[in-house]
Amino acid sequence: MVKTVFSIDLPVLENMCILKNRLQPLDLTGNERRVSIVTGIHGDELEGQYICYEIIRRIKENMEHLCGIIDIYPSLNPLGMDSLTRGIPAFDLDLNRCFPGSKEGDMAENAAAKIVEDILGSHLCIDLHSSNIFLREIPQVRMIEENASMLLPYAKLLNLDFVWVHPSATVQNATLAHALNTNGVPTIAVEMGTGMRITKQFGDQITEGIFCLLKEIGMWSGDVILPKTPIVSSEGHRDVTMVHAEASGIFLPAVKHWNSIKKGDVIGDIVNTLTGEIEQHIIAPCDGMVFTLREYPVVNSGSLIVRILGGDL
Amino acid sequence: MHKDIVYSVKSPFRSEMNILGYRFGKGEKSACIVGPTRGNEVQQLYICSQIIKTLSRLEKTGAIVNNNEIMVIPTVNQYSINTEKRFWAMDNTDINRMFPGDEEGETTKRIAAGIFNAVKGFSYGIQFASFHTPGDFIPHVRMMETGYQNTSLANLFGLPYVLTRKPQPIDTGTLNYNWQLNGTNAFSVYTSATDYIDEKSANQAVSSVLRFLTRMGIIKYNCHNGFIATTLEEELLMSIRADVSGIYRRFKEPGEEVTFGDLLAEVVDPIEGEVKSQIIAPSDGIIFFAHGKPLVIENCTVYKLIRRLHE
Numbered sequence: 001m002v003k004t005v006f007s008i009d010l011p012v013l014e015n016m017c018i019l020k021n022r023l024q025p026l027d028l029t030g031n032e033r034r035v036s037i038v039t040g041i042h043g044d045e046l047e048g049q050y051i052c053y054e055i056i057r058r059i060k061e062n063m064e065h066l067c068g069i070i071d072i073y074p075s076l077n078p079l080g081m082d083s084l085t086r087g088i089p090a091f092d093l094d095l096n097r098c099f100p101g102s103k104e105g106d107m108a109e110n111a112a113a114k115i116v117e118d119i120l121g122s123h124l125c126i127d128l129h130s131s132n133i134f135l136r137e138i139p140q141v142r143m144i145e146e147n148a149s150m151l152l153p154y155a156k157l158l159n160l161d162f163v164w165v166h167p168s169a170t171v172q173n174a175t176l177a178h179a180l181n182t183n184g185v186p187t188i189a190v191e192m193g194t195g196m197r198i199t200k201q202f203g204d205q206i207t208e209g210i211f212c213l214l215k216e217i218g219m220w221s222g223d224v225i226l227p228k229t230p231i232v233s234s235e236g237h238r239d240v241t242m243v244h245a246e247a248s249g250i251f252l253p254a255v256k257h258w259n260s261i262k263k264g265d266v267i268g269d270i271v272n273t274l275t276g277e278i279e280q281h282i283i284a285p286c287d288g289m290v291f292t293l294r295e296y297p298v299v300n301s302g303s304l305i306v307r308i309l310g311g312d313l
Numbered sequence: 314m315h316k317d318i319v320y321s322v323k324s325p326f327r328s329e330m331n332i333l334g335y336r337f338g339k340g341e342k343s344a345c346i347v348g349p350t351r352g353n354e355v356q357q358l359y360i361c362s363q364i365i366k367t368l369s370r371l372e373k374t375g376a377i378v379n380n381n382e383i384m385v386i387p388t389v390n391q392y393s394i395n396t397e398k399r400f401w402a403m404d405n406t407d408i409n410r411m412f413p414g415d416e417e418g419e420t421t422k423r424i425a426a427g428i429f430n431a432v433k434g435f436s437y438g439i440q441f442a443s444f445h446t447p448g449d450f451i452p453h454v455r456m457m458e459t460g461y462q463n464t465s466l467a468n469l470f471g472l473p474y475v476l477t478r479k480p481q482p483i484d485t486g487t488l489n490y491n492w493q494l495n496g497t498n499a500f501s502v503y504t505s506a507t508d509y510i511d512e513k514s515a516n517q518a519v520s521s522v523l524r525f526l527t528r529m530g531i532i533k534y535n536c537h538n539g540f541i542a543t544t545l546e547e548e549l550l551m552s553i554r555a556d557v558s559g560i561y562r563r564f565k566e567p568g569e570e571v572t573f574g575d576l577l578a579e580v581v582d583p584i585e586g587e588v589k590s591q592i593i594a595p596s597d598g599i600i601f602f603a604h605g606k607p608l609v610i611e612n613c614t615v616y617k618l619i620r621r622l623h624e
Contacts, residue, residue, distance in 0.1 A: 009558040011608040012583045090610075092399060093445065097483055104552070106446070107610050134404065173482040244417060248323040273325070300403055301323060302420035 005073065006114040008107055016079055018111060020118070023059050023070040033219055034069040036119045036185075037210070039128035041096045041176060043080020043087070047193040048128030050203035055210060068219030071122070076115060076176075084196065086132070099179035116179050123217065124154060125180050125187040126210060133195035134296040135304060138258045139202045140164055140191050141230075144172060147181050148234065155188055157216050159209030159227040161258075162291055162309065165234035194295045231309065239310045241286050245270055245299040247279035255284075255306070257293040267306055270299060286310045314369050319386060320427030322420065330392045332424070334431060337368045340380030343531045345435035345497075346522065347386045347428070347488060350409040350442070351400060352393025356506040356515060357441035361387035363519045368532075376533045383531060384435070389428055409442065410486035413495070429491065437466075437529060438492040438499040439522060443507040446614065448605040451567045452514050452521075454542070455501040457484060459493045464544050466498055469528045470521040471539015473568075474601070474619075478547040505567055545619060550601055553616040557590045559583050561609040565600050565616070570624050572597050578615055583608075596620045 006018040025032065037055065039048025052074040059066055075081050079089050087094045093108050101112025119125055131137040140162040141155040148165045155163050172178050180187040190206060193199040212227040214220035233240055245251065253268040255261055267282040267290075282305060292307035299305070319334040348354070348361035365385050371377060388394060393402050400407045406421045414426025432438060444450070453474035456462040467475040484490050492499035502521065504514040524539055526532045555561070559580040565571055575594040582589050592615060602617035609615060 009611050011558045011560065011610060086405065106613050110612055132404070244419070249325045298325060298403070300325075300420040302418060302423040303403075304419060 005118045006111050008110065016107075018073065018076055018078065018115065020071050020073045021056060023056065023066060023072070025066050025068070026063060032068045033123040033217060034071060034121065035214065035217075035219060036071045036073065036122040036125040037128065038073040038076055038115075038119070038125060038176070040073075040075035040077055040081050041127070042094070042129065042132075042195075043077050043083065043085045043089075044133060044195040045086075045130035046081075046196060046198050047130035047202060049074060050198045050200060051128055051207050051210070054203060054207045058207070058211070062222050065220055065222035067221055068123075068214070068217075070214075070219070071119075073115075076111075086195075096176060097174040099174055099176045100183075101179075112176075112179075115176065116183070119180060119185060120183060122185050124213075125177075125185050126158075126213075127177050127187055127189045128206070129189060129191045130193045130195050130197070131191060131292075131295075134294065136194040136257050136293050136295045137191050138162060138291045139193075139205055140291065142166065142189050142191055145234070147186075150181070150186050151188055152232065154186060154213060156230060156232075157209065157213040157227050158188070158190065158230075159205055159212055159225065160190075160230040161228060163230045163232045164240065165232065166240075233309065238288075239286075241288065241308045241310055243267060243282060243285065243305045243308070245280065245282075245301055245303040245305055248300045249273070249279045250297050251294050251299045251303075251305060252297070253293060255290050255293065257290055260289050261287065261308060263287050268294075284308065314365075314372055319431040320424060322392070322424060324392070327392065330390075332386060332389055332428065335365050335368075335385045335387070337372045337383045337385075338377035338379075338381045338531075340382055342435040343381040343383060344437040344439065344526055344529070345384045345386075345432045346439045346441075347432060348388045348441050349394065350389045350488070351407065352390060352396065352398045352402075353508040354441070354443050355394070355508055356504055356510055357443065358388055358394065359510050360441055360504065360515050360518045361385060363515065364522055367519065367523065371532055371534060378531055378533060381531045383526065384432070386428065386432070389424065409488060410483065412486055412488045412491040425486075425488075429488070432488070432492070433495050433497065435497050437525075438488070438497040439525070440488050440492075440499070440501045441518070442487075442489070442501045442503065444503070446602075446604075447507070449505045449567050449603050450503045451599075451601050452502075452504050452517050453601075454521075455489075455503055456499070457487075457490050457493060459490060461493045461496075461498075463498055467500055468542045468544070470500070470502065470525045470542070471537075472502070472517070472521050472542060473540045475542045475544045476547055477544070543619075543622065545601075549620075551596060551598065551618040551620050552614045553577065553592060553595065553618060555580055555590065555592065555604075555609045555611055555613050555615050558609060558611045559589050561604065561607055561615070563603060563605075563615075565603065567600050567603050569600050570598070571600060571618070578604075580609060592616075594618070598622055599624065 098112040249270040270280040288308035288310040322330040411425035415422040578592040598618040604615040
């Protein structure tokens with residue numbers, strides 16, 4: 001059942017609508033739990049599109065196994081998704097820096113407030129992100145330390161490879177995940193793949209994980225896989241090491257994403273396409289697994305090249 | 314005047330972006346003036362150019378008081394200005410959300426760190442900035458309420474208004490906020506334009522900076538006393554919103570006094586041409602901010618009003 005979460009008139013012959021699809025058992029008892037699955041806060045992040053499609057498809061084919069209400073919001077930023085724009089077009093604002101929003105604010109704040117209002121009351125929310133166009137990420141959950149005890153039990157069911165628990169940052173106070181986590185809806189932010197692309201393998205992996213999670217909380221009675229046990233950055237003294245470009249040029253990787261690497265291995269080169277010279281020969285500073293790899297070849301000094309999860313894996 | 318490179322960024326395809334610092338006088342780090350961090354802040358660039366021109370002349374005539382150094386960084390981001398992008402052209406990040414920066418971080422964090430290294434330690438910091446909502450302001454001095462702000466000093470610019478703002482999470486990456494936390498008295502000066510040159514308010518901004526530097530004993534410059542500023546808290550400004558979307562006709566300008574019931578603007582149906590809505594003044598007051606685009610979306614703030622204030 002498709003419902004309108006938020007609607008606003010645009011200047012010329014158009015409404016901007018944020019829609020959700022509610023999937024619920026045929027016979028409601030009134031005591032069902034509700035889970036919200038959201039994606040598309042950033043218009044250039046498309047990985048969640050396949051997951052939304054796949055979850056709806058599987059549930060529709062097996063409605064008899066559905067024991068709760070699933071709300072799926074495939075596009076929280078429809079104008080951005082339609083125009084290849086990460087933020088909200090015309091406003092030049094990042095929607096994920098506008099939460100919890102305000103009914104008294106402008107369009108972005110109005111939309112943010114309505115989204116939060118609609119999700120409140122859910123047992124759980126899963127916020128699906130891609131990386132941006134510059135980086136490729138393995139499927140992972142990111143959470144701040146103060147939410148780890150609340151979210152880790154859920155995150156470990158999501159069939160993920162990695163959970164990154166990191167210190168809180170001030171700007172995260174304005175994200176949807178923060179707004180919901182501080183208002184009684186445990187919200188897991190999932191990151192995967194790269195911007196403007198869909199990686200079916202990652203989508204299938206997370207879809208399986210979502211069904212594992214739904215089964216665990218009593219909302220799905222169908223068969224599920226045994227989820228992977230993720231590596232958790234805060235367990236086992238594993239550090240995340242970032243390597244940034246120290247030169248500008250074209251990055252040619254020598255490592256593969258999601259592979260292990262040894263200290264001293266070559267990560268890649270930054271080359272000068274005018275002189276034919278290598279500007280920087282990038283060497284791994286530690287052992288570990290490359291969970292983030294530069295996807296977009298053009299780099300400036302400072303551009304992130306890899307993130308390495310250290311330790312024996 | 315001494316000109317040096319404060320920070321430099323290399324691009325694979327463009328000439329190096331050298332961020333320049335112009336230093337006037339010698340001695341204690343007295344005042345630092347920073348121009349645009351964003352590519353559309355052309356008015357701010359113009360103002361800085363006029364300040365550099367005037368300070369060069371004043372230095373030649375011995376009008377910079379001994380033991381004072383003034384530094385002007387006329388632009389932090391000519392790469393974006395030259396490509397007409399508001400934010401950093403490569404990844405659309407905002408340098409003025411990256412302070413205090415990170416020397417080992419992403420490109421815009423490195424630029425912010427490089428700039429912050431150069432500008433910290435000055436007694437007074439003045440930034441020419443713009444607001445994220447496009448529109449026109451009354452010229453004013455804006456300060457964050459960090460607990461370190463000093464509105465009495467802001468008054469010395471002689472601009473008509475001083476506005477204080479409670480910092481939101483998004484503000485904590487601005488130069489103004491980080492300057493204040495680092496012990497610099499920081500002010501952001503807003504004029505009535507951003508992406509075009511408004512000569513009158515640009516001149517007003519240049520004069521306000523020279524007036525401030527004079528009053529702080531940094532330069533000797535004979536100028537008009539300006540205004541005794543009215544100090545406002547941003548949250549007390551009254552937002553007036555459009556109730557429908559369409560083509561926007563603005564009738565009142567920033568600085569104009571309005572009375573309850575005055576017609577402030579109209580929204581016109583973009584296809585059939587009829588007036589869909591009239592926006593009426595809900596109170597007496599002075600217009601502080603006015604929406605500047607020809608289109609408007611419902612609920613958009615089209616005016617901010619200083620309630621019950623008269624000229």
